[in-house]
Amino acid sequence: MTSEDGSAAARESRARRARWRPLVALLVLAGGAVAEAAQDSPPASPFIDRNACPFESGCNFHADWVAESPLTAYATEGRPTRVEFRIATGEHFAALRADMYVTRPGIVVVVAPLDPNCEPPDCWEPGFRAGELVYVLSYRGDGRYLISHRGRLREVDAFWAAPSSHRARLRRAPEMFWWVLVRNQSGRLGWLRLKNTAEVGIAFDERIRLP
Numbered sequence: 001m002t003s004e005d006g007s008a009a010a011r012e013s014r015a016r017r018a019r020w021r022p023l024v025a026l027l028v029l030a031g032g033a034v035a036e037a038a039q040d041s042p043p044a045s046p047f048i049d050r051n052a053c054p055f056e057s058g059c060n061f062h063a064d065w066v067a068e069s070p071l072t073a074y075a076t077e078g079r080p081t082r083v084e085f086r087i088a089t090g091e092h093f094a095a096l097r098a099d100m101y102v103t104r105p106g107i108v109v110v111v112a113p114l115d116p117n118c119e120p121p122d123c124w125e126p127g128f129r130a131g132e133l134v135y136v137l138s139y140r141g142d143g144r145y146l147i148s149h150r151g152r153l154r155e156v157d158a159f160w161a162a163p164s165s166h167r168a169r170l171r172r173a174p175e176m177f178w179w180v181l182v183r184n185q186s187g188r189l190g191w192l193r194l195k196n197t198a199e200v201g202i203a204f205d206e207r208i209r210l211p
Contacts, residue, residue: 042105042135043148046078049138052100054178054202056142059098060211065182067091068207073190077179084190091185095192098180105148106136106174108160112167128168134160136174139202161200173199 053059071087074080078101087093110132128134128149135148146155160168176196183189194204 040133040150043137045103045105047102047105047137048078049100049102049146052098052138052140052178054100054139054141054196055210057210059095061095061097063094063211064092065095065211066209067093068209069205071192071206071208073182073184073188073192075190077181077191080193085184085186085188087182087184093185094183096181096183096189098178100138101177101179102137102174103177104172104175107171108134108136108147108168109171110134110168134168136170138174138176139196141202143201158200170199176202178202178204 053061067087067089070089073084073087075082075084077099110128110130113128113130132149137146137148137153139145140155143158143161144155145158146153159165160170174196178192178194178196180192180194181189182192192206194206197203197205
């Protein structure tokens with residue numbers, strides 16, 4: 001092989017490598033996007049927040065609750081199929097414990113980045129990047145939510161709901177059901193299924209007076 005032939009072969013080899021570089025870069029970027037998407041996947045549904053109380057003043061479990069509208073108690077938690085008993089308006093009963101079922105996580109889109117080095121009260125919760133999705137889970141009371149962010153659960157203020165904040169927007173509100181284990185005056189146990197009707201915070205169509 002002459003030196004001229006060797007130079008031609010080297011040029012061809014460099015040309016082949018140059019042709020492959022864009023494809024390799026594209027595959028690397030695609031792999032990163034897949035990894036990021038997998039990392040930001042929502043939790044499995046239903047997500048269950050055990051021993052949940054969504055009220056700022058507390059729930060006073062084991063105390064005397066009063067029905068201010070008719071209530072239905074089901075036999076099995078999470079399954080509104082078989083009715084165990086009904087509670088009439090004005091009837092007293094005891095609530096023993098409760099779990100929050102998130103049947104569809106809410107979605108918040110981060111519009112503007114939040115400085116990860118900034119700490120409240122100087123800014124909202126740190127660590128969110130523009131373009132990220134935040135999955136909103138159960139309401140914890142006092143304006144706080146349990147969320148899933150980059151595959152990690154954390155409790156934060158509802159920064160997307162602040163009237164003066166343009167950092168994030170709510171694409172979809174979470175769908176939540178509060179399942180409350182109750183005991184009626186006859187001693188029978190059943191589960192109330194209370195659907196949250198508020199876009200931010202907590203509200204139920206059923207009316208109950210807590211002590």
